[in-house]
Amino acid sequence: FFFLFYPLFFRYVRDLRLIEEYFINPIKQAEEKHRKHIVPENLNKVFNSISYFLFIHEVISNCLNERQENQFPLVRSISDILLSYVWVFRAYAPYLIHYEDALRELDESIRKKDKLGRLVRKQQKSPSCRNMPLTTYLLKPFQRLLKYPLLITNLLKGTDKDGFDYDKTVSLKLKLDEVLADVEEQKREHDNMERLRELETRIHGLGQFRLAINNRQLLKESPACQTSFTLKKQPSLRKSLTVMSSPTLNQKRHSVRNLYTLECNDIVLLAERTGATKDGHPVYKLVSRPPSPIDDEPVMVHTRPEDSGVYYED
Template sequence: MDISTSFLIDEFSESSQSKTYVENILQELYTTEKNYVKDLKDIIQGYYNPLFKEIPYNDFNGIFGNIKSVHKFNRKFLKNLSQCKEDVVEVSKLFISHEEDFKVYTAYCTDYPKAQQILRDYSHYPEYNLKLLRCQQHLRHPLPLYTYLFKPVQRVLKYPLLLQNLISHHDSDAVGYDVLLAAHECMLRVAEDINEVKRNQEKVERLIEIQNCIEVRL
């Protein structure tokens, strides 16, 4: 075997291996998306609906936020993903086309700490704690509600990582590589928007705390 033939074989082997990696990552994206949408459905059917009239309205909104809107969007996203799940370029285009829709996560993620606090408070009230426990047992969930409410926060921050993995194992000379890069940048913007809103919210809360301290001293 001459050097040129050996080089071609090695190059083909690397290309084939990269293709397998990409296929595996695309499969992971689709499988985890399907499981995630099911988790959202479980939360809505197992907690949201049964508790709608069982706990105070403000607490209810504080706990669940806009989770129904998140679920509605991701059902649509999953349906679209199922139609192109083996095509990295089409998957990339899907993320780009839904950049505005992903902003539904901004409100959810910034409100999640409030949900945590309400649920912590509820742990001291047997009446409300029992209602939550019954829902958890009915769903056969091994963990309490707040861990499942964290899933949307995890998911929206997972997308850039999955896209980065695709970039790492995709041929930079291949057609559509630029679209993949654009999809990654798109989801980084979504994550940055969420972080920016959270930072601004924390600044406002801090100013309110300072104002309250001043008023107390006066």
């Protein structure tokens, strides 16, 4: 296994080193020369992650080299080394969180041909880059993250259950699965929060209510009556059917065909679609009284009899 794993590991370290030597370092030098930051926020965070990956993987590489020298010609165990550094994979969470935005920032710089874009285009022409753009190299950590579970699974399958290294290999597999699950959860929570924040900007009438809070998950936004069998059977009814706003606000009738439910895990907002953004995303207006403002605390159910436009799960 060592002679299968080590070449893959070495190539990964080589690619990380290339990113730092041909892109990160020259960009830093350009910033120092012009005394101006030219790297956008998300791309800078991805660069920082890659520099950290390189540092740690070079340490692991040195450990593997030393193990090979001590156990040559047959390396009997590397699980203990990998287990000692499995925590490193938690550092992949910031990389995954900012990766997509970093690519957009990089593409924009190249398209605009600004200082960063011109420098990247110049460095990409180096023979050492093997005719591959920076975007290809920035993908390497993600690709490696997908390969490690399979590699460790194969290592476990090839380890003798009666061997001295089997228990450590099992621990390595379990710990890696735990760490990667945590990384995936961090990415999922970040993406969900971004969706909530973006939706919040498209809803008028929320007042001080914050839609984007911890532990709230956006499930879907969809037409309020899309599952109604009656409306599906009689499409003309959708045009004429209306609902009345809460009497505490200016009373107004709203066409059912424009009503949407914005469903989260703990609340459901009833809103009227009033338009769209330049990107084509719906813009809403809350149909009735906005929820009471909260501060990351459990939401209390409204006790007033009128419809608040917000519904809470029991």
